[in-house]
Amino acid sequence: MAWAELAIAFAVFFVSHSLPLRPVVRSRVEGLIGRPAFLIAYSALSIAVLAWLIGAAGRAPYVALWPWQAWQMHVPALAMLPACLIVALAIARPNPFSFGGRANETFDPAHPGLARWCRHPLLAAMALWAAAHVIANGDLAHALLFGTFAAFALAGMKIVDRRRQREMGAGWQSLSDAVAASPLLPGPVSAKALALRLVAGLCLYLGLIALHPYLIGVNPLP
Structure with a gap:
């Protein structure tokens, strides 16, 4: 059952x-x-x-797929910090390329934020979270669970790309080219907002560590 x-x-x-x-x-x-x-x-x-x-x-x-080793606990502990920072930097920001964008009409391709590096940062964070937890568990049920999430996130990037290209037409490629020509790092105008989001991402990471034993029943720290 x-x-x-x-x-x-x-x-x-x-x-x-x-x-x-x-x-x-x-x-x-x-x-x-x-x-x-x-x-x-x-x-x-x-x-x-x-x-x-x-x-x-x-x-x-429980069906073991590989012997569990203590080092496996380090993988999600390390991977979840960049995943949380990605979420904090991407959520509730304009992003016409992906889902969940807020106020997309205000998107500035000269200052695209994390979209300069990845069109689908939330899906990238999900893939990172899932892949790290496959390694940390190593049993069949969790490999199916987190492996499916990782595949779902990676496939979702291509699915959303096709949908947005269909919806935006030629504007998708021109906007993508403009984003690719923007600076790799944000300018000083957005430095304060960037710092606030990084702090929020760190707080999210620490909060997940603190709540993990109560919500999941497992201490995430090695």
């Missing part, structure tokens, strides 16, 4: 992350409850299904 629960949780996860985002479904729901309410409801649903999925993987029978 534990494997069945994991399979059902996976199915619900993918349905809940694909069906509500279909243009027809999303436009109708947003028309009924408004965009802010849709985003809140979708975020709450995503968190709830993710928590269920992680719990189902923990309840699945």
Whole structure:
């Protein structure tokens, strides 16, 4: 039954992350409850299904894929710091190339932020988180769980690219070229905002370490 629960949780996860985002479904729901309410409801649903999925993987029978070594604990402990910083630098910022961009009409290709380095930073952070946790666990259920997340994030980059190119037409390539020509590092005008986001990312990292034993039941520190 534990494997069945994991399979059902996976199915619900993918349905809940694909069906509500279909243009027809999303436009109708947003028309009924408004965009802010849709985003809140979708975020709450995503968190709830993710928590269920992680719990189902923990309840699945333990099938070792490789011998566990103490050094494996260092991998997510190190990888999650850049992942948290990426999230802090990317979230709620204009990014017409990816999902979740805020106020995309204000996007300045001369100062694109993290989009200068990666068009899909949130998906990159998800891939980093997932890959690091595959190494840290080493059993079948968690390899399926986190390996699927990593593949989902990497495939999602290509899927979103195709969707945005289709929606933006020739503007996608011209905007991409303008971003590629922008400075690699942010200018002094955005230094204060950059520092605040880096501090927020560090706080997120420390918060996850502190809450991990209570939420997941495992101490993340080596």
